Amino acid sequence: MNKTEKRAVMLMLDTLMDKPLQQALKNEHVPAIKYFMEYAIYYPGVVAPFPTMSVNVESTLLTGHYSDRHGVPALVWYKKNENRVINYGTHVFELVKLGLTKSLYDVMYRLNNKHLRKDVKTIHEELQAAGKISASINPLVHRGHTVNEITVPGLIRYFININKTIKTRTSDKFVYGRSSSLSALNKHSYIWNKYGFNNNFSVQEFSYLIKTNNLPHFSLVYFPDHDKNVHKKGPMDLEGIKEMDKQLQTILESFPTWEEALKNNIWILIGDNGQARVGKHKQSALVDIRRLLKPLRITKLRKGVQKDDQIVLANNLRSCFVYTLNNEEVPLTEIAERLKRDDRIDMIAWKSIDWIYVTSGGDGGEFKFKQGNDMKDEYNQSWKIEGEASILDLKIQGKAVTYGDYPDALQRLYSTLHSHAGDFVVTSVKPGHEFITESSPSHPKGASHGGFHKDDSLIPMIVAGTDCSPDFLRIVDLKRWILNLLIPKERGN
Template sequence: MKSRWTSIILSFLLISMSLIGCKADERLQIQETTQAQKPVVLILIDSLMDKPLQEAIRQGRAPALAFLREKGHYFPHVVSSFPTMSVTIDSTLLTGTYADQHHVPGLSWYSEKEKRMVYYGYGPKEAMKIDQPQVLLDAIWQLNQSQLNPQTKTIHEALADQGKDSASINAIVWRGKTEHVLKIPHLIEMAAQLPKELNVTGPKLLSYAAFAQLDPNQKRHTRIWRKYGMNDEFSAQEIAFLIAHDRLPPLTIAYFPENDMEVHRKGPMTIDGIENADKALQTVLDAFGSWDKAIEEVRWIVMGDSAQSAVQDDRQAATIDLRSLLAPYQISPISRPQQASDQIVIAANERMAYVYALDPQLPLSTIAGQLQREPRLDVIARKEGQSIIVTAGGSSRQLTYKPGGPLKDEYGQTWTISGDPNVLNLTVRKKQLTYGKYPDALARLYGAMHSHPGRYVIVTVQPGHELITESSPTHIGGGAHGSLHAVDSLVPLLVTGTDSRPKSLRIVDLREWVLRLVNATE
């Protein structure tokens, strides 16, 4: 067992990045692009939202984003995936599916097969109680090579099948068909007792912080105090390097992570992170010599992944401890493996959680009933046969639904429902179903409910609040996401260089649209 001091060192190294990256095989880094089509650059700004973006532009603190909006098209409300956590959303973006098909349930979840919790990131208090080397392996290897459904093709794999190259820069999900050797940084390798190298498949050009640089001379943004390169400036310099060397592939997906941290700390209306992301975007546009040339030569997509909602300043009012709500049961602690006496495991994802019934004699309806006693809880859902039963905190109302049937929603999906539609704020008129404060609620919730094996209840919390369990991080007075609610689910999309648009304003529909753009000659 590693010493407490080693654990502290490893915690510092891993927490300094949201996810740990890798170094690609240098022999595969750069190849000339021969395709005639205009390349597409998709930049994902974590937790970018419409209102603060509009305010940043109004104050003149986001000139690059203002330029792209003025020269293109702006869609303020695109529906994210669920849970509204980056790892699940990015899996949806790359595969064009919800979690029932791509199989990435959230930032944390319980593997019934392996009898353990899976974490792709964690807070400082959690770090001292969990198996950090396993978190590293899950984040940089298992996620892309195993846990992301191998039968669900990513956009990088689809382009490789067409003989087209692509690039991933600081993205969380990047599986492709080119073999790479990931090299673990020496300090982390020693502290975690991990192998020096891991074999993976990714896009032709794979860049991930200090561990996968395309620009061999980029040093300034990869220091440990700059999160090893998991920052906006590193991402921008990598794109600029490809531009300067005329080596942009048909598609580049780049991730600007830092706005998310600013919003978590300061709340949803902060524009500091947007200003910093805009400066990084200016670096990218400047690489063309002029911004007009940038939009002449490239199709640009800039978007958010999820929104965040404000968390109240008062800790007691803001947080809901699921352990206290489920106190009658034996809850498995995160600091040890599951034991036979454990009845419940809780995987909290900020404003959403999976509550697993390990005890086969414990009905999911009993767990849901226990949770309904808390009026601050929002959506409480469980599977029963082929149907999903949805209730709410502090209420006896109930909605039952399943795919297929006489009702059609605004996305062309069909459903059978019974009970009270108001539980999910649904409106039903003449066999037409429309969504209210839970956009695309039926499909997104169905995706999470079928994302992985196990018996579990899904619970979300009302705006202003956050779910907690043992040692989970909180964002008091700041922002948080994870829920099904619109305040966590609607993100902006800027498109410049094309008049086309996806078939619907949902992240799940962007993959096929991007593939069409990559293959478009006009």
């Protein structure tokens, strides 16, 4: 069978990381993962986009572009032309304060149909244009050319004013929890199962496609559960990996044999982001960014932006967007100076005209960069750099730039600072720490993500069924690679 006849299956295993995976392979009973590894190429360090939050990761994967092109900056961000904070789902308390109806429409409709830019094409759209069928099982980002309906659960409609059904553009085969499913099975889909947004429901629906001989040319199946295990128990938690292995066994057993599953398909098992540990002592581990910005007036979530407000915060756990509402009254340099007072902060960046300025907490100095032809990095991207490159752990030899603790640092920062309108600083904290703001979740003694560090940014990938590799080991490069596996004569845009 040549590669054009094979189906491609991508299983996105939330918060899968190299070190705990290696420990599980060495010390635990994980037969499915071991079986894949036996026939696979293993890539331990694929670079995730920044901020390292699932909607940004999914948007980058599906479009083959960073957020400066796809337009979904993070899980939480401020939309300047609507003068409001967008939150796709950090914590129910934050969503209640922002307005549940608006927040639900943001994630169920606007994310895919308004916020994800129309001038970039997703994998689903490109495959549909080539006459191929694709499936999206439980990712939040799923845009394609097929119009499908999401049914809002009755209990949610009882408490808030929202339509029973919402039309959205999707892949051909589409699962969005119990709100849009393929099988008639109700197992794993109740309110206590997050209405089907769980690993078992993803497995149930994908297995249904296999058993009914409806496996499409490309399937993206999202396994969300391990995220909460690591948030609570820390980066080296293995229980979630063992659970995922049982679920992978269920998928393999949906085929006539495990051997046939691997022989006839390309399998890609991949994480979405890493997580960095968060210290156990709240006072030192949690960085209250509101205190650092005192006495500036910060928008309250429930009230929305008021005329006297000076600052809007969009907290993405280990990173945060800090927006000034009046750049003359509160310039970005003033925000940066206030943040620099805390040495738990590892990166502070903002753009001014065509330069991006970067500093860090403590006495780290400053440097700036922009697109240019002076130096070339390991991803064949060209830059002009001035100042203390050690702030981003850049290694410069002649005109060659390589990255250390902050993978693909320059392009990831450039894309973040050009991802949406507004005057803002983006900042992140060192491993061991997490930002807190009004009603935001926190994870002392556990782990968290969203940050710029390699602990948040590097994920493993297991590939079986092909010896072709992506151009570079970044999530942003995977779309082109997948399209070339399935449509070899054409290249993705």
